Amino acid sequence: MRSNPFRRKIEYLLHYAGVQLDGPHPWDICVKNDRFFRRVLADGSLGFGESFMDGWWECAQLDELFYRLLCTRLDAHFSSWADWILMLRAKIWNLQSKARAFQIGVRHYDLGNDLFRAMLDDELIYSCGYWENASTLHEAQAAKLELIAAKLQLSPGMTILDIGCGWGGAAKYFAKRYKVKVVGITVSEKQAAYAAHHCRGLPIEIRLQDYRAVGGEYDRIFSIGMFEHVGRKNYRVYLDTVRKRLVREGMFLLHTIAGNVSYDSGDAWTEKHIFPNSMLPSAKQIAEASEGIFVLEDVHNFGFDYERTLLAWFRNFESEWAVLQNRYEERFYRMWKYFLLSYAGAFRARRNQVFQIVFSPDGVRGGYRAQRWTPAAAEKSFGVAANQ
Numbered sequence: 001m002r003s004n005p006f007r008r009k010i011e012y013l014l015h016y017a018g019v020q021l022d023g024p025h026p027w028d029i030c031v032k033n034d035r036f037f038r039r040v041l042a043d044g045s046l047g048f049g050e051s052f053m054d055g056w057w058e059c060a061q062l063d064e065l066f067y068r069l070l071c072t073r074l075d076a077h078f079s080s081w082a083d084w085i086l087m088l089r090a091k092i093w094n095l096q097s098k099a100r101a102f103q104i105g106v107r108h109y110d111l112g113n114d115l116f117r118a119m120l121d122d123e124l125i126y127s128c129g130y131w132e133n134a135s136t137l138h139e140a141q142a143a144k145l146e147l148i149a150a151k152l153q154l155s156p157g158m159t160i161l162d163i164g165c166g167w168g169g170a171a172k173y174f175a176k177r178y179k180v181k182v183v184g185i186t187v188s189e190k191q192a193a194y195a196a197h198h199c200r201g202l203p204i205e206i207r208l209q210d211y212r213a214v215g216g217e218y219d220r221i222f223s224i225g226m227f228e229h230v231g232r233k234n235y236r237v238y239l240d241t242v243r244k245r246l247v248r249e250g251m252f253l254l255h256t257i258a259g260n261v262s263y264d265s266g267d268a269w270t271e272k273h274i275f276p277n278s279m280l281p282s283a284k285q286i287a288e289a290s291e292g293i294f295v296l297e298d299v300h301n302f303g304f305d306y307e308r309t310l311l312a313w314f315r316n317f318e319s320e321w322a323v324l325q326n327r328y329e330e331r332f333y334r335m336w337k338y339f340l341l342s343y344a345g346a347f348r349a350r351r352n353q354v355f356q357i358v359f360s361p362d363g364v365r366g367g368y369r370a371q372r373w374t375p376a377a378a379e380k381s382f383g384v385a386a387n388q
Helices: 005-015 035-053 062-071 074-078 081-092 103-109 113-119 137-152 169-178 189-198 232-245 268-273 283-290 304-319 330-348 376-380
Strands: 159-163 181-186 204-208 218-224 246-259 295-301 352-360
Touching: 005 035, 035 074, 035 081, 035 268, 035 330, 062 074, 062 304, 062 330, 081 268, 103 189, 113 304, 137 169, 137 218, 137 246, 137 304, 137 352, 159 169, 169 181, 169 189, 169 204, 181 189, 189 204, 218 232, 232 246, 232 283, 246 283, 268 330, 283 295, 283 352, 304 330, 304 352, 330 352
Parallel strands: 159 181, 159 218, 181 204, 218 246
Antiparallel strands: 246 352, 295 352
16 A cells, blocks of 8 residues: 555655654654644644644644754745745735734733633743742742843832733732832733732732823833734834833833744744734834934843743643633643644744843933842732832
C-alpha cells in the first residue's frame, strides 16, 4: 500500500525540529485521525489548532512541541488561505476601529469570571508576572506591579489612568499601596462589574469605555496587556490620545507583548478562537508611532518570564477543570490548553517578547533612571503599605 504523501510531507518538515509522528518523546505528535495531514497542509496554523481541538492528534508536552517548531521556524512552511485573508482584511479595514472596540470584551474577557478566577492569581492579574526573586504566581504579579510603580515614580495624591484595567487588580494595588486616585477603563462588561465591586471603598472609578473616549488629565498613565488589541492602524492615534490626557511633567508606561518582526495582522487560529481583532506590535512599530509625541525614556524586555507565568496559569486551569467542566465543554478545554501551552512554547523560543516602555512628553527633568529591582516586601503581599 502506498504511504500517505501528506504524511510524508509533514514527517519531512517535523524532522528538522526533532519531532516525530507517533514517536517516543513527550513532544512528539500522536495522530488519531489521518485527515490531520491534509488539513494542516491546507489550513496552516488554523488547521493545526482546530484539529487538536477536534481530538485529531495528541501531544504530552505541547509547550515543548511549540518551542521546537518555532525555534526551527517551521511555522513559515504552513501559511494558508486563512492567513492571507486575515492579512488582506487588516490592510483594507481598520479591524480595531471604535465600532469594533468592544468585540474583544464580549468574545474573550466576558467568557466567564469563574474561568479567570480559577486560572489567575488572587487579584486576577492577566499579564506577565515579574519572576525576579519571586517563587509564586502571586509574588510575581505583586513584583510586576511594584516595578511599574517604581518606574512611574508614584506618590500619594497623584491621579492615574489605567487603560485596560481588567478586573481592577492593578488599580486596587496602587490605590491602597501608594494612596493614588485611579480611573480604570475596560471594554468588558464583566470585567467592569467585577472591578467596581472589587475596588469599592477606594478612590477608584471604573468605566466601560474605549480609550479614544477618555477625557480629563492625569499625572500618570499605564496600560498593561491592552496594546495588543489596538492594531497597527491605531498605534499613533492611541499614543496621541495618551499624550493629550497626560500632564506635561507626567509619564506613561506601556506594558505589551511584542513580536520580533513587524506584521499587519495576527495568527489565524488566535484571531478566530482567542483574541479577535488583535495583533502583536513590534519594537519598530511602537517607536515609529511615538515619534514627535513622546520621549522614549526606557525599554525593559522580560519576555522570558511569560513562559513561567503561562505554565502557572495552565496548572491552575488544569487543577480546577473538574469544576469548570460543569460549564465549559471538552472542546473548550482543548482550545484553552492549546492556547496557554502554545504561547508558553513561543516565549520559550523567544519568538514573543514582553516590553515595558516608559514615555514622557518632553523628557524627564534631570534624566530618567531605569528601574529593574523591586523591594522584597512587595513580592510577598498585595496588602503591605508603601509608606510605612
